[in-house]
Amino acid sequence: MGTTVAAPKSSSRRELLAAATSAATLFSLVSRAEAEDTSAQSVTPEVRLLRRCTYAVKPSDLQDIQQLGFHGWLEWQLGMTDADNQVCESEVARLYPRVYMPFADLRILDDSRTSDEHFDATMYRSIHSERQLYERMVEFWFDHFNLDWYKCSAAPTLQFVNESIRPHALGTFPELLSATAHSGAMMAFLDNEGSRAGNPNENYARELMELHTMGVGGGYTEFDVKEVARCLTGWATGHKNQPNWREFAYHDMYHEDGVKHVLGHTIPAGGGQQDGEQVLQILATHPSTARYIAKKLVAWFMGAGNFATLENAVAQTYTATNGDIKSMLRVILRPGTLALSKPKFKRPFHLFAGILRLLGAQVTVFGTVRFPRLAEAGHEQFAWPLPDGYPDNPEHWSGHMLPRWNFAFDVMSRQIREVVVNWKPLIGSAEWPHEVADQINHVLYGGTMPQAEHDRLRAFLSRTGPNHRGAPVRKPSDARIEEAFALAMCAPSFQWY
């Protein structure tokens, strides 16, 4: 196998890997995976775990899990903090200063640049962060508590990610829920900032139960929606020219006093902001919430299928641990469990970030990756207008193939000015068609490309163009290799993980 461009490694990762004691060889892992056919479920548990927990499996990821083992790799991912990921985070801070800027400074700056830096940092982290599982969970929770930056502005959206989502993405669900409720962005997005005593706005109250906690059919009634809306009156944002402008603020003058009844609980009059806090408490400890969160987490990692037993186990873990997210992930991310999952269809952001990750592309500004390419693929990020988030449902994405293929076509023919791909180090000394095909398989598929696609790719490399069919095998030109890379990223099995 040829050499690959090594990503910068954090010191803690090196230390961790040096301490790992697994004795198996990398070769055995790859050869087990080589028989894989995406529909046949024959990847190893290690490869399945890597696919589920990263934006794309690089050869170096295979080396990591080879040394650490399935559980060691998972615990490494669950245990890391930003302090262990300084190479990436210091670059994020240097390249995208607004991401680390205090909100008081950020909120007066132009929205468009803030949105760009936020997106760029998100994609940079997806490509380069050692904390791949964490970034996948940040994406999951953002969708769960979705905002549209076109409605609630870029600065509050970034603050929401920084202060509500990222600190709790691997924490506990009740704390995560509370952090999203105490955010100016959420109050603006779901109109609670305009809710007034005597005539409450039901938007946030309904979605809080339907989408954030209990799920539709979770046992709440229209009466509960109205009562929760009453409890949450006054939960809003700071007024203009106040220090907390655009941030969460509670305004007692908007709050509807009086007794309320929520899901069988009586909330006495005079509670003020505590009414809402009590609602969050009731919802976070409700059995329907445990079931709904379990179901969504299982779907995120397992894809389509009937996993009722697993969902029950995760829901029980939710209840037993007060919604500890890592504990729930440990129930799902087991070798025997993952063996039951079917491949999932990559959403466009996942596909695009994965391509750049695998190619080792030197990219720091993603302007035309996002507009128009990712936007036309339907996954601009932070811009799904409905509160249910970008769908985690393959049928939504499946028919819209052309923008996916076009991204690969554009990347490999240098049509995206920000994206510089140097593929020569990726294929090392390979020069004959079968060698180049093997290297493309190694770099893009971790050696798991299905045989039929691999054969087809080699055949493509063996020809020099449409007018040379049947000609003797010769070394493919650079242009031909670039075409082959693009095709390998458009092939059916590359769309799945």
Added chain:
Amino acid sequence: MSGCYEYNALTRREVLGRGVALGTASLLPAWMPRLAFGQAGTNRDTLIMLYLGGGIDGLTICVPHAESAYYDHRPTIAVPDPSRSSSLRATDLDGFFGLPPSLALLKETYDDGDLLFVHATGADRTHWTRSHFNAGMWMETGKTNDPSTGTGWIGRHLATTTAAPNSSIRAIGSIRGTIQALRGGPKSIPLPRPDRHRFLGQYPDKSEMVEWLATAYRDSQDPFREAALNSIDSVSVLSSIVFEPYVPSGGAVYPQNSEIGRSLQTTAAMLKAGVPLEAVAIHFDGWDTHDRQGSTDGYMHRRLTEVGQALLAFYQDMMSSNCTSWTLVGMSEFGRNVKENGSDGCDHGTGNAMFLMGNKVNGGQVIRDWPGLRSDQLFEGQDLRVTIDYRDILAEVVSKRLKNQNLGTVFPGYTPTFRNALAA
């Protein structure tokens, strides 16, 4: 579609001639059947579904101005009745309902008999919901008692009819993802930008790459094999259509910088060029007006003005091209609360208005069995009651204009009552 063909030459590139110079013909894979335009061979209308997602306020798009209760419930956001002296008032339709200023330009179409409204319509009362996602899913599946069904009503209609010969794409959706109503439909793809639907990248062997891709999917077991092949097919179909510059017929003016304007304009370009589309599903969202909805100005007025202008432009463009074989249905997942809330908007409700546009529509009427807006007449004390099931209207379109009598498959478990909304 038969009447359109005299205009084909204006909008269609010569595939076999200049197409080579334009770099399109070389992209056609050798195995792909050659395009056949102009012989759709069916007597079915093209269905255009305009889905105004978010729960559009039906009491604004078709204003019950003769109901005093309407004004009692909505001190801030009601549209003033036609007797007001201000120009910011409803335009009367039939003495009871009226159009808001944003849609007043459609009055002539209504009077000409090509536009009608249906009021107090919506989903089966036993399955109503005020959840956007469930209500929308059930509307689009057309099957309220089983939301788990994977297919949509248009998809099932297409699956139970035969495509026109050589039809490469039967239905398209306007969003960057699959529209639920189209699920299960053969040769149905998302096509948000027909004018940009082509392979990008710069390669010496691009046509060979596309062929490689088509073969890779054709020979695969991929669950989305059909969708991928339809996407590739559609590239060559659309490469022969001139979307830009586009000159609408009859002096029609589509609203500029408008998503709905562009969607309807590209739809007209395709239909006039003879692409045998059977269904076009357009989503135009943004109607979840909990906050600052406005009345004769403000947010909803501006957005609805775009809709009115786009509908009028499409109607004029198509009609003056003698393209009359289409029926447009306007709908949403639910209506909004009759009473306004404290933030100058209104929350999720139940009954709503729909509209139909087209040459075969029995226009100039508001079809209704009006339940009234007094508090004691409202559903759960707050919403417009549903008195006409939305499937009555859709089923009549499917039966009379799409010529499909498999209504039991398209709308399972429901026996529709036709409302004389359309000519057969």
